[in-house]
Amino acid sequence: MIRLGNVFLVSTLIAITVLSAVMPVSAITATGSFISDTVYPGESVSYKIGLITSSTEPASNLSATIVWADQSLEGGLKAAEEDSEDSPYSAADFLSLSTDTLRTVPGEEVKLLVEGTIPDDDGPAGRYAAVTIAGESAKIGETSGGSKVGVSVGFLVPVYLTISGKELIQTGEITDTELSEYTGPDEPITVSTTFKNTGNHHYRAVGVSIIKDQDENVVATASTRATARSIIPRYSMLFKMSFESGLVLEPGTYTVDMAVAMSDDGTVLDTETTELVVV
Numbered sequence: 223m224i225r226l227g228n229v230f231l232v233s234t235l236i237a238i239t240v241l242s243a244v245m246p247v248s249a250i251t252a253t254g255s256f257i258s259d260t261v262y263p264g265e266s267v268s269y270k271i272g273l274i275t276s277s278t279e280p281a282s283n284l285s286a287t288i289v290w291a292d293q294s295l296e297g298g299l300k301a302a303e304e305d306s307e308d309s310p311y312s313a314a315d316f317l318s319l320s321t322d323t324l325r326t327v328p329g330e331e332v333k334l335l336v337e338g339t340i341p342d343d344d345g346p347a348g349r350y351a352a353v354t355i356a357g358e359s360a361k362i363g364e365t366s367g368g369s370k371v372g373v374s375v376g377f378l379v380p381v382y383l384t385i386s387g388k389e390l391i392q393t394g395e396i397t398d399t400e401l402s403e404y405t406g407p408d409e410p411i412t413v414s415t416t417f418k419n420t421g422n423h424h425y426r427a428v429g430v431s432i433i434k435d436q437d438e439n440v441v442a443t444a445s446t447r448a449t450a451r452s453i454i455p456r457y458s459m460l461f462k463m464s465f466e467s468g469l470v471l472e473p474g475t476y477t478v479d480m481a482v483a484m485s486d487d488g489t490v491l492d493t494e495t496t497e498l499v500v501v
Contacts, residue, residue, distance in 0.1 A: 429461030
Protein backbone atom coordinates (compact mmCIF):
# COMPACT_ATOMS: atom_id res chain seq x y z
CA MET A 223 0.00 0.00 0.00
CA ILE A 224 1.37 3.39 -0.93
CA ARG A 225 1.16 6.01 1.79
CA LEU A 226 0.80 9.59 0.58
CA GLY A 227 1.71 12.67 2.57
CA ASN A 228 1.85 12.16 6.34
CA VAL A 229 5.19 13.89 6.39
CA PHE A 230 6.60 17.19 7.52
CA LEU A 231 6.52 19.33 4.39
CA VAL A 232 7.78 22.87 4.67
CA SER A 233 6.31 25.10 1.99
CA THR A 234 9.36 27.21 1.47
CA LEU A 235 12.03 27.63 -1.12
CA ILE A 236 15.12 25.63 -0.15
CA ALA A 237 17.75 26.87 -2.53
CA ILE A 238 19.10 30.04 -3.88
CA THR A 239 17.79 31.52 -7.09
CA VAL A 240 20.77 32.26 -9.28
CA LEU A 241 20.57 35.21 -11.62
CA SER A 242 22.51 35.50 -14.84
CA ALA A 243 22.32 39.27 -14.46
CA VAL A 244 20.37 41.78 -12.39
CA MET A 245 16.93 40.35 -13.13
CA PRO A 246 13.71 39.77 -11.16
CA VAL A 247 13.56 36.47 -9.26
CA SER A 248 11.70 33.82 -11.21
CA ALA A 249 8.16 33.53 -9.85
CA ILE A 250 8.23 29.80 -9.15
CA THR A 251 7.57 28.60 -5.61
CA ALA A 252 7.80 25.11 -4.17
CA THR A 253 5.66 23.14 -1.75
CA GLY A 254 6.86 19.96 -0.13
CA SER A 255 10.40 21.28 -0.19
CA PHE A 256 11.56 19.35 2.88
CA ILE A 257 10.72 15.66 3.20
CA SER A 258 11.13 14.09 6.65
CA ASP A 259 9.37 10.85 7.54
CA THR A 260 9.44 7.72 9.69
CA VAL A 261 8.98 4.68 7.46
CA TYR A 262 8.89 0.90 7.74
CA PRO A 263 10.89 -1.83 5.97
CA GLY A 264 9.03 -3.04 2.88
CA GLU A 265 6.74 0.01 2.81
CA SER A 266 5.99 1.81 -0.45
CA VAL A 267 6.12 5.57 -0.10
CA SER A 268 5.24 8.54 -2.27
CA TYR A 269 5.94 12.21 -1.58
CA LYS A 270 4.74 15.13 -3.66
CA ILE A 271 6.78 18.20 -4.54
CA GLY A 272 4.70 20.95 -6.11
CA LEU A 273 5.99 23.78 -8.28
CA ILE A 274 3.64 26.73 -8.65
CA THR A 275 4.30 29.28 -11.38
CA SER A 276 3.00 32.83 -11.28
CA SER A 277 0.37 33.64 -13.88
CA THR A 278 2.68 36.35 -15.22
CA GLU A 279 5.64 33.99 -15.59
CA PRO A 280 6.17 32.29 -18.97
CA ALA A 281 6.38 28.51 -19.15
CA SER A 282 9.81 26.98 -18.67
CA ASN A 283 11.53 23.62 -18.78
CA LEU A 284 13.05 22.11 -15.64
CA SER A 285 15.11 19.00 -15.03
CA ALA A 286 15.05 16.91 -11.86
CA THR A 287 17.38 14.35 -10.30
CA ILE A 288 17.68 12.53 -6.98
CA VAL A 289 21.16 11.96 -5.57
CA TRP A 290 23.09 11.47 -2.35
CA ALA A 291 23.35 14.67 -0.27
CA ASP A 292 26.55 16.34 0.93
CA GLN A 293 26.50 18.57 4.02
CA SER A 294 28.74 21.57 4.63
CA LEU A 295 30.31 22.60 7.93
CA GLU A 296 27.64 25.31 8.13
CA GLY A 297 24.91 22.67 7.87
CA GLY A 298 23.70 23.40 4.35
CA LEU A 299 22.92 20.53 2.00
CA LYS A 300 23.94 20.17 -1.61
CA ALA A 301 23.90 17.48 -4.23
CA ALA A 302 26.96 15.26 -4.01
CA GLU A 303 29.53 15.97 -6.70
CA GLU A 304 30.48 12.30 -6.90
CA ASP A 305 28.28 9.22 -7.16
CA SER A 306 27.79 8.09 -3.57
CA GLU A 307 24.68 5.98 -3.98
CA ASP A 308 26.61 2.99 -2.63
CA SER A 309 26.75 4.72 0.75
CA PRO A 310 24.78 2.79 3.40
CA TYR A 311 23.10 6.09 4.33
CA SER A 312 21.87 6.91 0.84
CA ALA A 313 18.16 6.87 0.03
CA ALA A 314 18.88 7.64 -3.62
CA ASP A 315 19.39 3.97 -4.45
CA PHE A 316 15.79 2.99 -3.61
CA LEU A 317 13.92 6.23 -4.35
CA SER A 318 13.15 7.51 -7.83
CA LEU A 319 11.33 10.42 -9.44
CA SER A 320 8.10 10.21 -11.43
CA THR A 321 9.82 12.20 -14.18
CA ASP A 322 13.17 13.82 -14.82
CA THR A 323 11.74 16.69 -16.88
CA LEU A 324 9.05 19.21 -16.00
CA ARG A 325 7.24 21.87 -18.02
CA THR A 326 5.82 24.65 -15.88
CA VAL A 327 2.43 26.16 -16.71
CA PRO A 328 1.69 29.82 -15.91
CA GLY A 329 -0.72 30.10 -12.99
CA GLU A 330 -0.78 26.36 -12.33
CA GLU A 331 1.00 23.76 -10.23
CA VAL A 332 3.01 20.92 -11.68
CA LYS A 333 3.94 18.05 -9.43
CA LEU A 334 6.90 15.78 -9.03
CA LEU A 335 6.62 12.54 -7.06
CA VAL A 336 9.41 10.95 -5.04
CA GLU A 337 8.59 7.24 -4.86
CA GLY A 338 10.12 4.00 -3.73
CA THR A 339 10.05 0.94 -1.49
CA ILE A 340 11.90 1.01 1.82
CA PRO A 341 14.50 -1.78 1.88
CA ASP A 342 14.27 -4.56 4.46
CA ASP A 343 17.98 -4.92 5.11
CA ASP A 344 20.64 -4.56 7.79
CA GLY A 345 21.34 -0.95 6.89
CA PRO A 346 21.37 2.04 9.25
CA ALA A 347 18.37 3.82 10.75
CA GLY A 348 18.84 7.03 8.80
CA ARG A 349 18.70 7.34 4.99
CA TYR A 350 19.22 10.58 3.08
CA ALA A 351 18.99 12.07 -0.39
CA ALA A 352 18.61 15.36 -2.23
CA VAL A 353 16.18 16.14 -5.04
CA THR A 354 17.52 18.83 -7.35
CA ILE A 355 15.30 20.81 -9.70
CA ALA A 356 16.95 23.23 -12.09
CA GLY A 357 16.37 25.03 -15.34
CA GLU A 358 16.22 28.35 -17.12
CA SER A 359 13.12 30.46 -17.25
CA ALA A 360 11.74 31.28 -20.67
CA LYS A 361 11.54 34.87 -19.49
CA ILE A 362 14.21 36.83 -21.35
CA GLY A 363 15.35 40.33 -20.53
CA GLU A 364 18.08 42.71 -21.56
CA THR A 365 21.05 44.13 -19.70
CA SER A 366 21.87 47.82 -19.93
CA GLY A 367 24.18 46.91 -22.79
CA GLY A 368 21.38 45.29 -24.74
CA SER A 369 22.50 41.66 -24.45
CA LYS A 370 19.90 38.96 -23.83
CA VAL A 371 19.90 37.13 -20.50
CA GLY A 372 17.75 34.46 -18.90
CA VAL A 373 16.97 33.67 -15.29
CA SER A 374 18.24 30.40 -13.83
CA VAL A 375 16.18 28.81 -11.07
CA GLY A 376 17.14 26.01 -8.74
CA PHE A 377 15.64 24.09 -5.84
CA LEU A 378 17.15 21.48 -3.54
CA VAL A 379 14.72 19.33 -1.59
CA PRO A 380 16.32 17.38 1.29
CA VAL A 381 15.02 13.89 2.07
CA TYR A 382 15.45 12.59 5.65
CA LEU A 383 14.06 9.11 6.34
CA THR A 384 14.07 7.24 9.65
CA ILE A 385 13.52 3.50 9.26
CA SER A 386 11.39 2.20 12.13
CA GLY A 387 12.65 -0.81 14.04
CA LYS A 388 16.31 0.06 13.56
CA GLU A 389 18.56 0.85 16.51
CA LEU A 390 19.14 4.59 16.69
CA ILE A 391 22.81 5.27 17.30
CA GLN A 392 23.17 8.95 18.14
CA THR A 393 26.82 9.60 18.88
CA GLY A 394 29.35 12.23 17.94
CA GLU A 395 32.91 13.41 18.36
CA ILE A 396 34.66 16.76 18.67
CA THR A 397 37.42 16.56 16.08
CA ASP A 398 38.92 20.04 16.23
CA THR A 399 38.84 23.12 18.44
CA GLU A 400 40.27 26.61 17.97
CA LEU A 401 40.42 29.08 20.87
CA SER A 402 41.39 32.70 20.40
CA GLU A 403 43.80 34.47 22.74
CA TYR A 404 42.67 36.81 25.49
CA THR A 405 43.79 40.30 24.53
CA GLY A 406 41.76 42.27 27.03
CA PRO A 407 38.15 43.08 27.89
CA ASP A 408 37.56 44.98 24.65
CA GLU A 409 37.82 41.88 22.47
CA PRO A 410 35.64 38.75 22.91
CA ILE A 411 37.18 35.29 23.24
CA THR A 412 35.97 33.02 20.45
CA VAL A 413 35.74 29.24 20.28
CA SER A 414 35.30 27.25 17.08
CA THR A 415 34.50 23.56 17.54
CA THR A 416 34.20 21.05 14.71
CA PHE A 417 31.89 18.17 15.60
CA LYS A 418 31.24 14.97 13.63
CA ASN A 419 28.13 12.79 13.71
CA THR A 420 29.54 9.28 14.24
CA GLY A 421 26.15 7.60 14.68
CA ASN A 422 23.65 6.21 12.19
CA HIS A 423 20.91 8.83 12.44
CA HIS A 424 20.50 12.60 12.16
CA TYR A 425 20.00 14.98 15.06
CA ARG A 426 20.17 18.66 15.97
CA ALA A 427 22.74 19.82 18.49
CA VAL A 428 23.97 22.78 20.53
CA GLY A 429 27.47 23.85 21.55
CA VAL A 430 28.42 25.08 25.04
CA SER A 431 31.72 26.50 26.36
CA ILE A 432 32.64 27.35 29.96
CA ILE A 433 35.69 29.21 31.27
CA LYS A 434 36.83 28.24 34.78
CA ASP A 435 39.52 29.74 36.97
CA GLN A 436 42.20 27.89 38.96
CA ASP A 437 39.65 27.14 41.71
CA GLU A 438 37.13 25.66 39.26
CA ASN A 439 34.85 28.67 39.59
CA VAL A 440 32.83 29.44 36.48
CA VAL A 441 34.02 32.73 35.03
CA ALA A 442 32.01 32.89 31.80
CA THR A 443 29.79 30.78 29.57
CA ALA A 444 28.92 30.84 25.88
CA SER A 445 26.59 28.73 23.78
CA THR A 446 25.02 28.38 20.37
CA ARG A 447 21.45 28.00 19.31
CA ALA A 448 20.30 24.59 18.18
CA THR A 449 21.53 23.82 14.68
CA ALA A 450 19.04 24.96 12.07
CA ARG A 451 19.37 21.63 10.28
CA SER A 452 20.08 18.17 11.65
CA ILE A 453 23.59 16.78 11.23
CA ILE A 454 23.51 13.69 9.03
CA PRO A 455 25.79 10.69 9.73
CA ARG A 456 29.45 10.91 8.70
CA TYR A 457 29.33 14.69 8.34
CA SER A 458 30.66 17.45 10.58
CA MET A 459 29.30 20.81 11.65
CA LEU A 460 31.13 23.89 12.93
CA PHE A 461 29.97 25.43 16.21
CA LYS A 462 31.11 29.02 16.74
CA MET A 463 30.83 30.53 20.22
CA SER A 464 31.85 33.91 21.55
CA PHE A 465 32.29 35.03 25.15
CA GLU A 466 30.98 38.56 25.55
CA SER A 467 33.43 41.43 25.49
CA GLY A 468 34.00 43.15 28.82
CA LEU A 469 35.34 39.98 30.43
CA VAL A 470 38.20 40.84 32.79
CA LEU A 471 40.63 37.98 33.40
CA GLU A 472 43.53 38.22 35.80
CA PRO A 473 46.86 36.69 34.73
CA GLY A 474 46.91 32.93 35.18
CA THR A 475 45.87 29.65 33.59
CA TYR A 476 42.19 28.99 32.99
CA THR A 477 40.41 25.91 31.66
CA VAL A 478 37.89 26.06 28.86
CA ASP A 479 35.40 23.18 28.80
CA MET A 480 33.59 22.62 25.51
CA ALA A 481 30.64 20.32 24.96
CA VAL A 482 28.23 19.42 22.17
CA ALA A 483 24.83 18.10 23.24
CA MET A 484 21.62 17.00 21.57
CA SER A 485 19.20 19.90 21.46
CA ASP A 486 16.05 17.93 22.24
CA ASP A 487 17.03 16.35 25.57
CA GLY A 488 20.45 17.80 26.44
CA THR A 489 22.32 14.50 26.15
CA VAL A 490 26.03 15.34 26.03
CA LEU A 491 27.63 13.78 22.97
CA ASP A 492 31.27 14.78 23.52
CA THR A 493 33.43 17.14 25.56
CA GLU A 494 36.89 18.60 25.29
CA THR A 495 38.99 20.72 27.65
CA THR A 496 41.78 23.10 26.76
CA GLU A 497 43.81 25.76 28.57
CA LEU A 498 43.62 29.51 28.25
CA VAL A 499 46.75 31.27 29.46
CA VAL A 500 46.39 34.94 30.36
CA VAL A 501 49.61 36.92 30.78
